[in-house]
Structures are given as C-alpha cells and as structure tokens.
Amino acid sequence: MKREQPNVILINCDDLGYGDLSCYGSVKHDTPCLDRMAREGIRFTNFYMASSVCSPSRGAMLTGCYPPRIGFGDFEGRWVLFPGQGEGLHPNEITIGKALQQQGYATMLIGKWHCGDQPEFLPTRHGFDHYYGLPYSNDMGRQAGAGRPEQPPLPLMLDEDVLQEQPDQTSLTERYLEQAVRFIRGHKQKPFFLYLAHMYVHLPLYVPDRFLKESRNGAYGAAVACVDWVAGAIMDELKRQGIDENTLVIFTSDNGSRCDHEGSNGPLRGRKGTTWEGGLRVPCIARWPGTVPAGVTSDEMIASLDFFPTLVRLAGGRVPTDRVVDGYEISSVMFDGEGTVRSPRETFFYYMKNHLCAVRAGRWKLHVWRQGGQVRELYDLDADIGETTNLIGEHPEIAARLERLLESCRTDLGDEATGRTGSGCRPKGKTARPEALTHYSLNHPYLISMYDMEDYG
Numbered sequence: 001m002k003r004e005q006p007n008v009i010l011i012n013c014d015d016l017g018y019g020d021l022s023c024y025g026s027v028k029h030d031t032p033c034l035d036r037m038a039r040e041g042i043r044f045t046n047f048y049m050a051s052s053v054c055s056p057s058r059g060a061m062l063t064g065c066y067p068p069r070i071g072f073g074d075f076e077g078r079w080v081l082f083p084g085q086g087e088g089l090h091p092n093e094i095t096i097g098k099a100l101q102q103q104g105y106a107t108m109l110i111g112k113w114h115c116g117d118q119p120e121f122l123p124t125r126h127g128f129d130h131y132y133g134l135p136y137s138n139d140m141g142r143q144a145g146a147g148r149p150e151q152p153p154l155p156l157m158l159d160e161d162v163l164q165e166q167p168d169q170t171s172l173t174e175r176y177l178e179q180a181v182r183f184i185r186g187h188k189q190k191p192f193f194l195y196l197a198h199m200y201v202h203l204p205l206y207v208p209d210r211f212l213k214e215s216r217n218g219a220y221g222a223a224v225a226c227v228d229w230v231a232g233a234i235m236d237e238l239k240r241q242g243i244d245e246n247t248l249v250i251f252t253s254d255n256g257s258r259c260d261h262e263g264s265n266g267p268l269r270g271r272k273g274t275t276w277e278g279g280l281r282v283p284c285i286a287r288w289p290g291t292v293p294a295g296v297t298s299d300e301m302i303a304s305l306d307f308f309p310t311l312v313r314l315a316g317g318r319v320p321t322d323r324v325v326d327g328y329e330i331s332s333v334m335f336d337g338e339g340t341v342r343s344p345r346e347t348f349f350y351y352m353k354n355h356l357c358a359v360r361a362g363r364w365k366l367h368v369w370r371q372g373g374q375v376r377e378l379y380d381l382d383a384d385i386g387e388t389t390n391l392i393g394e395h396p397e398i399a400a401r402l403e404r405l406l407e408s409c410r411t412d413l414g415d416e417a418t419g420r421t422g423s424g425c426r427p428k429g430k431t432a433r434p435e436a437l438t439h440y441s442l443n444h445p446y447l448i449s450m451y452d453m454e455d456y457g
Contacts (some may be wrong), residue, residue, distance in 0.1 A: 005103065005191040005315050006288065007247040009234065010096075010307070012061070012195070013227055014054070014112060014137075014202040016283065017257025019266025020224055024283050026264060028217040029224045033232030034251060034285065041249075041287030042296040042334060048303040048348050049255050052272055052279030054137060055080040055114045056351075057254040057304070058197075062095040062115070062126075064308025064319075064327035066351065068413045071428025073354035079273070081116060083140050083152050086434030088116015089126060090427060094320055096308055097193060098127025103315040106187040109133065110179050111197030118431045124160055128195070131159055132179045134172075135437065138199045141166055142440065145454035152436040153446065165438050166446045169206035172199055177230050181237050188241045191315070196234075197254075200227050203261060204453035220262040235287075248288040248314070252304065256282060258457065269387045275350040275357040275370065276387055286334050293337030300343035301360070306330045324424055349409050356415040359405050364395075366402035369417040378402075 018024060021031045023038040050060035055075065056067035067073050070093055075081050081088065089095075097107045109123040111133040116122070123131040134156060141154025153165035156172070180196055200207075200223035207222040211229070215221035231251060238244040256278045257263030259271040270276020284302075286292055305327035309319045313329055328344040350358035358367045363382040367375050378392040378399050392399055409415075414422030 007192050009194045009249045011251045013198045013253040016201055016253035017263045017265040018268050018281055019264035021283055025266050029221050031228040033228045037287045038285050040294045041292045042298055044284040044298050046299055046301045047284035048280050049282055052255045053079045059089055059115050061304035063093050064305050064325040066326050068354055068425055070426055084434050084436030086431045088121025088429045090429040091120050095127045096311055099312045099317055100193045100315050101127045103317045106192040108183045109195045110176050117437055118434050121429055122160055138202055139456035143451045153438040155437045162437055166448045173226050184237055188243050198227055203455040217262050245290045250286050252284040253282040267385050275352050300333050301345050302330050302343050354416040359402050364398050
C-alpha cells in the first residue's frame with residue numbers, strides 16, 4: 001500500500017560522464033542494474049548539473065539555486081572547497097534534507113559532502129539526521145608523488161566526528177552500501193530521504209579486485225561496475241522490505257567525466273571543468289514503480305536545480321517564499337508516459353566560477369566567455385549535440401534573443417566576465433578561525449598512512 005509521502009533515494013556519482021553507462025551508449029562498461037533501472041523508469045537525455053565541478057554542483061543541487069545565488073561561484077579563488085577552508089554552505093540555506101526533515105522525514109547522507117568541513121557547515125547542520133562519509137574529495141588526503149602529500153589525513157566521518165583517518169578506499173563503497181541498507185531497514189515504517197554520494201569515479205581509483213578482474217576498461221570500468229552493483233543492491237533491498245512502490249530513486253552524477261582516465265562523455269564535447277555540454281550534461285534516471293512510467297526516454301530539458309522544488313512538493317511541503325529558488329517542479333514530466341508534457345524549464349545558464357559563460361534556450365546554445373576570453377558561438381544542440389558547427393553568422397536574431405537572456409541573468413546573478421554584480425545573490429557561510437578535521441601524527445596507527453596513487457583531480 002502506497003503512502004502519501006514517498007521515500008526518496010538520491011544517488012549522486014562523482015565525475016561520471018554522459019557516455020559511461022551502457023544505457024547511454026557505452027560499449028566499454030556493462031551496467032545491467034542501471035540499465036534495468038532505466039527500463040523500469042525514465043531516462044533523461046537533456047539533464048544538467050549547475051556546475052562542471054564538485055562543490056558548486058552539489059551546493060546547487062541541494063538548494064535548487066545556481067551556484068552564484070548561494071555564494072558558491074568560487075571559494076577564495078578556488079573552484080572547490082579544500083580541507084580546513086573557512087567557507088561553506090551558509091547556515092541559513094535550506095537544503096533538500098532540511099526541507100524534507102521539516103516534513104517528518106528521516107534523513108541521512110552517505111558519502112561525499114563537499115559543502116564545507118567546519119562544524120557549522122557539516123551535513124548534520126543542514127538537515128541530515130546522520131552522516132557517514134568523506135567531507136570532501138577522496139584525493140584530499142595524504143597522497144604520494146604528484147598528488148598532495150602535505151594534505152591532512154583523509155577523514156571518514158560519522159555524524160560530526162572523525163571515525164577513521166586515511167581509510168582503505170578499496171572497501172569504502174561497500175561500507176557505504178552497508179550503511180545504506182541499515183538506514184533503509186531502520187526507517188522503512190516512515191518516509192525517509194537517503195542521499196548517497198558516491199566516491200567513484202573521482203581519482204584516485206581504488207577498486208575491489210572482483211570488479212577489476214571483470215573490467216574491460218581498467219580501474220575506471222571497475223569503479224563504474226561497483227556503482228552499478230550498489231544500485232542493484234539498493235533496488236533489491238527495497239523489494240525485500242516491501243517498500244519498492246513507495247520509493248523514488250534518482251541516479252545522476254555531479255558533473256561530466258575528466259575523459260583522460262578512460263571515462264567518456266559520449267557524443268558531447270568537452271569535459272569536467274568546462275562549459276561545453278560534456279561538462280554539465282550528465283546521466284539522470286528516475287524510478288518509482290507504479291508512478292514513474294517504465295521504459296520512457298525524455299528529451300525534455302531539466303536540471304538538478306529542479307530536484308529541490310519537486311521533492312519538497314512530493315513530500316507535502318512548500319517551496320520557501322522568503323528566497324529565490326531557481327528550480328522548477330518537474331513531477332509532471334517525470335510521471336509522463338506519453339511524452340506530451342513539456343518541461344517548465346525553458347532556459348539554462350552555464351557558469352564557471354562567477355563567470356557567465358553560456359545560455360541554452362530550447363535547442364539553441366550561445367557561448368560568450370571561455371577560458372579567460374570572450375567568444376561568440378551559437379550551436380543548435382538538437383542537430384549538433386557535439387557543438388561542432390558555429391551558426392552565429394546564420395542566425396543573428398537568435399543570438400540577440402539569447403543575449404537578452406544573458407543580460408537579465410547578469411542583473412540577477414552577476415557576471416565577473418563583464419564586471420557585473422548580481423542583485424539576487426546570497427552570501428556563502430564563513431568562519432573566522434577554520435581548522436582542519438585531522439592532523440598528521442607520526443604516532444597514529446593509520447591503516448594507510450599515505451595513498452600510493454599519484455592520480456588526483
């Protein structure tokens with residue numbers, strides 16, 4: 001029997017590209033569980049994260065706001081947050097976790113947070129009853145060679161305490177799954193929100209031998225297979241507990257693939273850290289048996305920003321009216337089995353740090369800034385998904401219309417490229433005396449004192 005309030009499980013991968021799943025065209029990776037999830041639900045082909053790097057992407061998804069709106073354009077000049085940095089998600093911001101918690105949901109975050117590691121910025125201060133995972137990227141511990149040997153030890157946290165320093169990353173995903181199963185079993189009688197933020201496929205890639213032996217694409221393929229296995233195990237657990245039809249599961253990735261360690265963004269141009277499509281357009285699958293129609297592929301444009309209002313309303317809550325939220329309620333698109341419901345999202349803006357780089361409206365995308373310089377390029381994404389043919393000379397009227405959208409966005413959210421300050425931006429959180437969660441000690445009994453791989457980023 002279905003409850004009025006659905007359980008919600010949001011699975012977010014790290015650096016997984018548009019072309020990394022077999023249901024999105026990969027020939028290097030077998031992803032049977034996620035392929036089945038797509039067959040039993042809806043697969044989106046025009047889904048966007050709000051940034052092509054970690055911290056702004058995650059902050060935006062959780063709050064439903066473009067990164068500059070919440071002060072997450074940059075972090076003292078850096079793209080993402082680093083250990084011990086005195087900045088993070090402002091305590092006044094409302095996350096999906098906090099909004100669902102207010103509706104009576106049990107909430108837990110497992111995995112990567114990356115929205116600040118100071119006490120006032122931790123998940124438990126932002127709407128999560130419990131937290132188990134790494135507060136930032138898995139390459140931000142003590143790491144050999146060209147990595148970051150001077151970083152403090154990588155902390156594995158339980159709620160607000162460091163449980164272990166320099167954990168074995170090979171076994172960490174299995175530990176995440178164990179925590180997820182325990183949470184599901186312990187809260188199956190009431191609505192819950194589980195945010196599972198994978199370590200994979202961010203570098204360095206420490207993977208279990210079983211997946212490495214079966215992989216056709218080295219450690220990267222093994223990490224993708226491990227992510228797929230976790231999705232299958234979670235869906236199996238939902239059936240075992242009799243709550244499958246009460247649970248909406250969403251699978252996605254925080255940004256596109258790096259593409260230099262066997263990852264793929266498929267037909268998309270660009271990679272992580274760019275505002276080409278390959279940087280921000282990523283896989284997204286939603287499954288809710290009996291509510292989300294099975295076997296649907298949607299080309300409608302939606303974004304991670306849309307999760308916040310959609311999930312809040314499905315939980316019976318209301319989107320806050322005391323602040324601007326950039327997301328749209330998209331449940332009608334998600335529940336549409338006929339392909340007749342249009343997305344309320346008509347535009348999407350591409351930011352890199354606080355620079356407004358591009359806008360998409362319908363099938364058209366206009367680039368105006370890239371890598372420190374102005375550009376003017378117009379692409380028809382319906383006909384040219386790889387952004388190969390600049391049509392700026394052929395459609396000046398379309399470019400002018402998109403430029404007006406950019407100008408409106410600059411007024412609201414600002415644009416460092418043109419020296420504009422936005423009127424609609426809120427501050428990030430700051431603390432005066434930040435301190436790292438861990439400090440290296442020669443006498444500490446680390447399981448792994450120094451990670452031996454040199455890959456990072």
